[in-house]
Amino acid sequence: MLEDGTAYRGLALGINGTTGGEICFNTGMTGYQEIYTDPSYFGQIIVNTNAHIGNYGVQLDDEEESASVKIRGMVCNTFSNIYSRHTADFSLQEYFERANIVGVSNVDTRHLVRHVRQKGVMNAIISSEVLDETELMTELQKIPSMDGLELSSQVTTSEAYYVGEESQSTWRVAVMDYGIKKSILKNLTSRGCYCKVFPAKTSFEDVMKWQPDGFFISNGPGDPAAMTYAVDNVNQMVLTGKPLFGICLGHQLLALSSGINTYKMHNGHRGLNHPVKNVISGFCEVTSQNHGFAVNPDEIENHPDVEITHVNLNDKTIEGIRRKDYPAFSVQYHPEASPGPHDSHYLFDEFTGLLSGN
Known part of the structure; x- marks a missing residue:
């Protein structure tokens, strides 16, 4: 749910839970692991616009930009629980479970990104445990704006x-x-x-x-x-x-x-x-x-x-x-x-x- 009241429903990924932060989108077709561990994304929910996320798994040695996952949550269209890269250590789902990350897939990310591009950046909340929109909006309003925030x-x-x-x-x-x-x-x-x-x-x-x-x-x-x-x-x-x-x-x-x-x-x-x-x-x-x-x-x-x-x-x-x-x-x-x-x-x-x- 976005702070202007727009809501999207999909399938849970990562762990079951609730998370919130500033929503932003990344148009890169590769490099999701580097994105998730980039400290510059701290406090943000990432929308990956590429159609498939997770299809090459996670490799810990070469692609970590910091010691831990820094994003607050992730939104994507198709989330892959299987991966094709033989050098990968494990799946992106397991990676998010280890990092306690809440996310949602099966979202129309084209519509979502167009909405954010038109309305501007805003806060958002993801939940796979609270499905009542009124209750979610109450929690969303507690999230501080990135404007003026020292992180x-x-x-x-x-x-x-x-x-x-x-x-x-x-x-x-x-x-x-x-x-x-x-x-x-x-x-x-x-x-x-x-x-x-x-x-x-x-x-x-x-x-x-x-x-x-x-x-x-x-x-x-x-x-x-x-x-x-x-x-x-x-x-x-x-x-x-x-x-x-x-x-x-x-x-x-x-x-x-x-x-x-x-x-x-x-x-x-x-x-x-x-x-x-x-x-x-x-x-x-x-x-x-x-x-x-x-x-x-x-x-x-x-x-x-x-x-x-x-x-x-x-x-x-x-x-x-x-x-x-x-x-x-x-x-x-x-x-x-x-x-x-x-x-x-x-x-x-x-x-x-x-x-x-x-």
């Missing part, structure tokens, strides 16, 4: 940890974990970065005690405008003059630290085929995206120290910025491409180029 502190690491081999690395990179994905860390370490991953609310002073050569600002869930602690940290990091790279939420935090506001989008971008133009090089990229907030384009165009580097070709929203006065840049999409195309891997090379002083 990164709920998904961040509790203790700092290291990734990579220090003796075999060229640079030390401080990673702020606002909901970091494992594939991002792999892209950094494979390029010679020794990473120390810090909890979200670590002070700037404590980060600097490690003497990093640069900073990475991660993706994550929630409203960036509610993260004043992170905005202040990013501002101080920029002012050090050391290279800084931000992705998704990190992009929004760089904008906010530069005096540029963010806003809640009508229904966000989530999928694997969003076209983005690099306005510096003139080349276009097919990108993986997952965000419900964006940065204000008018404020960037009038900012003396920030320039636009990437633009979404579907709706002209801002997909990348960089500081003119400091070696700091960011993109709204996911160049680590997990899941998704690899068109944007070069951004990690640009970051290590800045670490090298190029």
Whole structure:
């Protein structure tokens, strides 16, 4: 049931229960396991628009983006209890049972997505135990809006940890974990970065005690405008003059630290085929995206120290910025491409180029 009263009935998947959160849709045809474990989806119910979900099962070694499933629930059309991939560890149904996830299948997802696209993002509730719509609406109204909600502190690491081999690395990179994905860390370490991953609310002073050569600002869930602690940290990091790279939420935090506001989008971008133009090089990229907030384009165009580097070709929203006065840049999409195309891997090379002083 959606908060505007629209209701859909289908078949239960995962465990029997009730769950709620902001509903959003992802148009990717593959990569459901990476989506479910992406901390940026924390607090959200995912509608998978691909016709069949679960048909290649679950493989634990390679496709987990965090230590646990982060979504609140899942909606799909056809849910497959059997899988064809011989390397899979078990079915998606068993995966959801282990993670205590409530979902629903046999829903007309085409109708549902069109409704959300028209009406805009909203909260929703799924239940396989309470079927009375009046009672469900009462529970649904208790779910907080994503607008103004700070969630990164709920998904961040509790203790700092290291990734990579220090003796075999060229640079030390401080990673702020606002909901970091494992594939991002792999892209950094494979390029010679020794990473120390810090909890979200670590002070700037404590980060600097490690003497990093640069900073990475991660993706994550929630409203960036509610993260004043992170905005202040990013501002101080920029002012050090050391290279800084931000992705998704990190992009929004760089904008906010530069005096540029963010806003809640009508229904966000989530999928694997969003076209983005690099306005510096003139080349276009097919990108993986997952965000419900964006940065204000008018404020960037009038900012003396920030320039636009990437633009979404579907709706002209801002997909990348960089500081003119400091070696700091960011993109709204996911160049680590997990899941998704690899068109944007070069951004990690640009970051290590800045670490090298190029």
